[in-house]
Amino acid sequence: MSHRTAATPIGAEYPVEVSSPRRTAARGRIDKRAAILDAAFTVFARRGYDQACVQEIADEAGVAKPTVYNHLTDKETLFHHATETVAEAVRTESLAVVERLREPGDLHVALAEVGIGLLRIYADDRSRALRRLTGSAGCAWIDEALADRFARLCLAGRLRQCDPAVAAEQFLALLTGPWEGRSRQESTVDLQAIVAAAVDTFLRAFGG
Amino acid sequence: MSHRTAATPIGAEYPVEVSSPRRTAARGRIDKRAAILDAAFTVFARRGYDQACVQEIADEAGVAKPTVYNHLTDKETLFHHATETVAEAVRTESLAVVERLREPGDLHVALAEVGIGLLRIYADDRSRALRRLTGSAGCAWIDEALADRFARLCLAGRLRQCDPAVAAEQFLALLTGPWEGRSRQESTVDLQAIVAAAVDTFLRAFGG
Amino acid sequence: MSHRTAATPIGAEYPVEVSSPRRTAARGRIDKRAAILDAAFTVFARRGYDQACVQEIADEAGVAKPTVYNHLTDKETLFHHATETVAEAVRTESLAVVERLREPGDLHVALAEVGIGLLRIYADDRSRALRRLTGSAGCAWIDEALADRFARLCLAGRLRQCDPAVAAEQFLALLTGPWEGRSRQESTVDLQAIVAAAVDTFLRAFGG
Amino acid sequence: MSHRTAATPIGAEYPVEVSSPRRTAARGRIDKRAAILDAAFTVFARRGYDQACVQEIADEAGVAKPTVYNHLTDKETLFHHATETVAEAVRTESLAVVERLREPGDLHVALAEVGIGLLRIYADDRSRALRRLTGSAGCAWIDEALADRFARLCLAGRLRQCDPAVAAEQFLALLTGPWEGRSRQESTVDLQAIVAAAVDTFLRAFGG
DNA sequence: CATGAATGAGGCTTCATTCAT
DNA sequence: CATGAATGAAGCCTCATTCAT
Numbered sequence: 001m002s003h004r005t006a007a008t009p010i011g012a013e014y015p016v017e018v019s020s021p022r023r024t025a026a027r028g029r030i031d032k033r034a035a036i037l038d039a040a041f042t043v044f045a046r047r048g049y050d051q052a053c054v055q056e057i058a059d060e061a062g063v064a065k066p067t068v069y070n071h072l073t074d075k076e077t078l079f080h081h082a083t084e085t086v087a088e089a090v091r092t093e094s095l096a097v098v099e100r101l102r103e104p105g106d107l108h109v110a111l112a113e114v115g116i117g118l119l120r121i122y123a124d125d126r127s128r129a130l131r132r133l134t135g136s137a138g139c140a141w142i143d144e145a146l147a148d149r150f151a152r153l154c155l156a157g158r159l160r161q162c163d164p165a166v167a168a169e170q171f172l173a174l175l176t177g178p179w180e181g182r183s184r185q186e187s188t189v190d191l192q193a194i195v196a197a198a199v200d201t202f203l204r205a206f207g208g
Numbered sequence: 209m210s211h212r213t214a215a216t217p218i219g220a221e222y223p224v225e226v227s228s229p230r231r232t233a234a235r236g237r238i239d240k241r242a243a244i245l246d247a248a249f250t251v252f253a254r255r256g257y258d259q260a261c262v263q264e265i266a267d268e269a270g271v272a273k274p275t276v277y278n279h280l281t282d283k284e285t286l287f288h289h290a291t292e293t294v295a296e297a298v299r300t301e302s303l304a305v306v307e308r309l310r311e312p313g314d315l316h317v318a319l320a321e322v323g324i325g326l327l328r329i330y331a332d333d334r335s336r337a338l339r340r341l342t343g344s345a346g347c348a349w350i351d352e353a354l355a356d357r358f359a360r361l362c363l364a365g366r367l368r369q370c371d372p373a374v375a376a377e378q379f380l381a382l383l384t385g386p387w388e389g390r391s392r393q394e395s396t397v398d399l400q401a402i403v404a405a406a407v408d409t410f411l412r413a414f415g416g
Numbered sequence: 417m418s419h420r421t422a423a424t425p426i427g428a429e430y431p432v433e434v435s436s437p438r439r440t441a442a443r444g445r446i447d448k449r450a451a452i453l454d455a456a457f458t459v460f461a462r463r464g465y466d467q468a469c470v471q472e473i474a475d476e477a478g479v480a481k482p483t484v485y486n487h488l489t490d491k492e493t494l495f496h497h498a499t500e501t502v503a504e505a506v507r508t509e510s511l512a513v514v515e516r517l518r519e520p521g522d523l524h525v526a527l528a529e530v531g532i533g534l535l536r537i538y539a540d541d542r543s544r545a546l547r548r549l550t551g552s553a554g555c556a557w558i559d560e561a562l563a564d565r566f567a568r569l570c571l572a573g574r575l576r577q578c579d580p581a582v583a584a585e586q587f588l589a590l591l592t593g594p595w596e597g598r599s600r601q602e603s604t605v606d607l608q609a610i611v612a613a614a615v616d617t618f619l620r621a622f623g624g
Numbered sequence: 625m626s627h628r629t630a631a632t633p634i635g636a637e638y639p640v641e642v643s644s645p646r647r648t649a650a651r652g653r654i655d656k657r658a659a660i661l662d663a664a665f666t667v668f669a670r671r672g673y674d675q676a677c678v679q680e681i682a683d684e685a686g687v688a689k690p691t692v693y694n695h696l697t698d699k700e701t702l703f704h705h706a707t708e709t710v711a712e713a714v715r716t717e718s719l720a721v722v723e724r725l726r727e728p729g730d731l732h733v734a735l736a737e738v739g740i741g742l743l744r745i746y747a748d749d750r751s752r753a754l755r756r757l758t759g760s761a762g763c764a765w766i767d768e769a770l771a772d773r774f775a776r777l778c779l780a781g782r783l784r785q786c787d788p789a790v791a792a793e794q795f796l797a798l799l800t801g802p803w804e805g806r807s808r809q810e811s812t813v814d815l816q817a818i819v820a821a822a823v824d825t826f827l828r829a830f831g832g
Numbered sequence: 833c834a835t836g837a838a839t840g841a842g843g844c845t846t847c848a849t850t851c852a853t
Numbered sequence: 854c855a856t857g858a859a860t861g862a863a864g865c866c867t868c869a870t871t872c873a874t
Contacts, residue, residue: 177381466674589801
């Protein structure tokens with residue numbers, strides 16, 4: 001069963017391998033569901049929602065098609081759960097990264113660390129696939145958390161007086177915007193350079 | 209005639225009406241092709257590539273299905289031409305906007321004008337649909353042109369010494385990034401505010 | 417289900433009923449495939465390859481269309497397997513008939529027996545349909561086997577010295593050629609008469 | 625416009641080029657019809673009835689599709705006329721060849737001449753295509769004429785007493801049967817050898 | 833008449849989903 | 854529960870055939 005490996009179709013997705021111990025199927029018993037969700041995300045990422053067929057997901061998970069339907073009602077349900085699982089993970093990771101801004105020593109350094117952390121997540125295959133699949137273009141989830149940190153930094157005089165929400169969305173924009181632009185042209189993008197430029201611009205504009 | 213008007217499916221697209229005199233069918237004779245491409249973009253924008261069915265495109269264009277195939281070989285070809293047509297238009301408009309930076313009086317004002325121009329285009333339904341359909345996330349086409357303008361402005365001392373390419377991609381990021389973030393939450397976004405913030409930040413970082 | 421029972425179209429095929437317990441659907445479970453192949457041959461024989469539509473085959477087999485595709489990939493694959501199955505049967509029968517020449521008592525009688533056996537197979541509906549479908553005009557498979565027998569008969573002095581391959585192809589030609597000619601005009605053909613004439617001519621020319 | 629030149633489809637036909645001055649279209653004015661019939665036969669021979677599409681015939685004839693319909697009502701009518709035209713030609717040629725038996729000098733030589741003449745016609749591309757297209761397997765038209773000649777030869781004592789109809793059909797069978805068999809295996813068939821063997825066998829069996 | 837353009841009908845194939853085991 | 858097998862619904866595409874020019 002090949003599932004037409006042909007040239008990526010219109011609006012297609014990059015190949016994405018998501019986790020590791022797939023195809024081992026039913027390890028304990030409970031995580032067959034996890035295996036299915038995992039496989040589902042992999043396949044959705046590979047083909048997009050419409051082109052992904054349930055059979056391929058079943059194959060990828062090492063189970064039979066009806067088993068998929070036993071655990072998750074629908075193709076749609078399958079999609080929601082699969083993407084939500086990954087989204088949750090991405091959100092968690094991102095929030096953890098932002099936490100590093102709680103007690104920044106050198107602000108420049110701290111922002112650079114946060115920048116590279118966020119951009120790494122943002123540029124990761126899983127995360128990119130997720131954005132494409134959900135049609136979301138940004139990383140709105142952290143805006144809030146980041147704004148919180150920036151608010152504190154303003155109060156502490158480490159950043160100039162400003163609307164922390166604006167600062168947050170602009171900081172993120174300076175990270176992700178250039179990355180999108182470059183990743184469309186070059187296969188390997190120098191994340192460090194992007195982050196350096198972003199932090200530089202950000203601090204020139206918002207530095208205390 | 210149903211074409212499942214149901215709730216927008218997974219990864220679906222916003223409804224987008226693209227041009228005006230559709231359904232009027234064959235005006236002259238030549239523009240039947242144009243009508244089809246137009247209808248195609250509308251339907252692709254409405255449903256996404258996979259969910260768009262050629263029958264619906266034909267209905268939208270007011271012709272029979274085979275007529276569509278008479279003018280454009282394939283669903284795929286149809287897609288390429290339809291999107292390319294719109295892309296060309298968007299590119300042209302965007303470049304025209306950037307031109308306004310050729311002889312800027314007050315730089316602040318000029319940047320704000322360019323910013324609002326570009327953002328309007330970027331936030332336009334057609335343009336948004338195009339990005340979603342092609343999976344492109346940015347507006348790479350103008351990077352170059354904008355960098356050209358910035359290079360001149362550096363030389364003229366209106367901007368500080370900097371890499372104009374970086375300045376360009378960051379200026380665009382400051383416009384589009386925040387817009388993406390907000391448009392995901394609010395239905396109406398205050399473009400002026402975004403532009404003002406972007407220009408402010410930009411000039412703080414890059415002002416001569 | 418109509419399947420245009422109309423007058424046989426261009427280059428059409430004679431109606432051929434191939435086996436018996438069709439439409440009884442899934443007896444055991446395994447023979448659903450056989451039922452499909454059977455139905456396929458029937459329909460291909462009835463309509464020819466192009467005019468045969470998979471829906472009609474499915475109907476004839478008493479299954480749904482996708483079930484056909486479940487068992488056999490393609491219309492083409494379906495065709496190859498269906499015809500090959502019948503071809504194999506015809507070959508086997510034919511070879512069995514030729515075997516009777518291994519220990520011939522009265523050569524005249526033996527040749528007549530073989531002749532009538534081969535001609536019955538050749539004139540059979542299944543076999544005729546097979547030839548039409550595959551575009552094969554002859555019965556090349558037995559040439560070889562028959563030539564083997566004739567070679568032995570030459571050595572045994574029962575036939576005159578001759579090229580057994582030529583003798584074989586001419587014997588077959590004397591059987592099938594006249595049958596083709598007559599079956600094109602009369603609805604019932606006297607096989608015995610054809611065989612008698614063929615054997616007579618053959619033995620006059622090749623008798624020892 | 626390519627008309628899928630792909631690998632010959634199921635039950636497909638050999639490529640056959642039929643006449644010469646095609647594509648020159650409307651020479652005088654009247655023979656546009658002839659050009660269409662000619663092109664039709666070429667295309668039918670190339671693709672078979674079902675796979676042949678009227679557009680390709682029109683292209684081959686160098687006219688527009690509706691022109692084809694102007695001259696010949698139907699695809700079916702087109703087919704009948706195209707094949708009948710060729711059939712008539714083949715019949716005429718064949719009958720002319722048989723005429724050589726009217727005043728045979730050396731019977732052996734005469735039969736060999738007639739044999740090679742008939743077999744050349746039979747093995748010709750046009751004639752083969754015709755048989756495939758009409759599903760006819762033999763050359764029944766000449767049976768009668770040949771039987772007439774053989775009847776005279778019997779009376780003249782040049783052939784032994786026999787049913788001339790049987791003699792005729794067997795003579796033809798001895799020519800065409802072996803040719804069919806061999807042409808299925810070898811690309812080039814030695815017509816002379818077949819004819820020699822046929823005449824030899826025929827005269828052994830029917831010689832006066 | 834000849835043609836470019838348009839269309840109704842229909843065929844192959846795929847896929848999400850459900851039985852029966 | 855898990856699975857092999859079966860199916861209804863739908864989509865892309867092609868083609869014979871007809872208008873209007």
